[in-house]
Amino acid sequence: MKFEKVRWGIIGCGDVTEVKSGPAFQKAEKSELVAVMRRTGELAKDYAERHHVPKWYDDADALINDSEVDAVYIATPPGSHKEYTQKVAAAGKPVYVEKPMARSWEECKEMVAACEKAGVPLYVAYYRRAQPRFLKIKELLDEQRIGDVRFVSSTQYQKARENVQDSQSLPWRVQPQFAGGGLFFDLASHTLDILDYLLGPIKEAKGIASNQAGLYEAEDIVTGTYRFDSGVHGVGKWCFTAFEDVDLNEIVGSKGKITFSTFGDDPVVLTTADGRQEWNFERPQHVQQPLIETMVADLTGNGHCYSTGVSGARTNWVMDEIVNK
Known part of the structure; x- marks a missing residue:
């Protein structure tokens, strides 16, 4: 075609x-x-x-x-x-x-x-699979700038948004019949997918999902562990009713680490025994x-x-x- x-x-x-x-x-x-x-x-x-x-x-x-x-x-x-x-x-x-x-x-x-x-x-x-900042991370990994990858850690938590405070007018993103779940499905999917692109498919996963704040029925906190087909381990933590906004991923290898956010515009950071390097990327006007x-x-x-x-x-x-x- x-x-x-x-x-x-x-x-x-x-x-x-x-x-x-x-x-x-x-x-x-x-x-x-x-x-x-x-x-x-x-x-x-x-x-x-x-x-x-x-x-x-x-x-x-x-x-x-x-x-x-x-x-x-x-x-x-x-x-x-x-x-x-x-x-x-x-x-x-x-x-x-x-x-x-x-x-x-x-x-x-x-x-x-x-x-x-x-x-x-x-x-x-x-x-994100086609955006320059994530292609740079892929390049660093392919060049083995951090050696053999050992594990990846992802942390995302944020304040409860105003649009989930009224149970009578909840956005579709926290209604499982429309979204499949809560904000974990909407937001964590971006992180899990880009990790699939960077590190290969995940072959084993398990976790715990709960609702702590009671603002809606869907889960509002999720913790997970996973193993990639390559043998790399991963751990993720997502909470959508915390006191501040945090978005951090670390890919750790035998010779260094790469630090980046999923949603932010902060630099991609490479840290090795030789020091620290940063790359800044301008967000595309039309991200897709x-x-x-x-x-x-x-x-x-x-x-x-x-x-x-x-x-x-x-x-x-x-x-x-x-x-x-």
């Missing part, structure tokens, strides 16, 4: 598509955003007019079956990812789905199977653009995308194992 130019449609043109992703489909070479869909037609029309998109729909099936749409980006909450992926695959079109890939590993497997049966690619929006460019390259026969349904499903499997789904 090769295209001269990829014409995209978006299902669910909400907040994530305003800056992070939507404009990037227009800015990437050999790519064009031609249609958007939202259940509320007026909101879809407003988005289309503001972003200079020629078509808008309030019906997903109409967008999926539009002959001028070559590939579809599913930017809805995870609860509808499987249904829409199956429909897009059945229409014979490539799928790009937001992260986390689905609410569970079981749903991910069905999505992968649907796309394999239809012979269409399935990509997942773990966009580097990954979208790799998808377009893949679809036009000019490159390869490293965030697929197979890799995205692995991240869901790890999360399910850690929270004992």
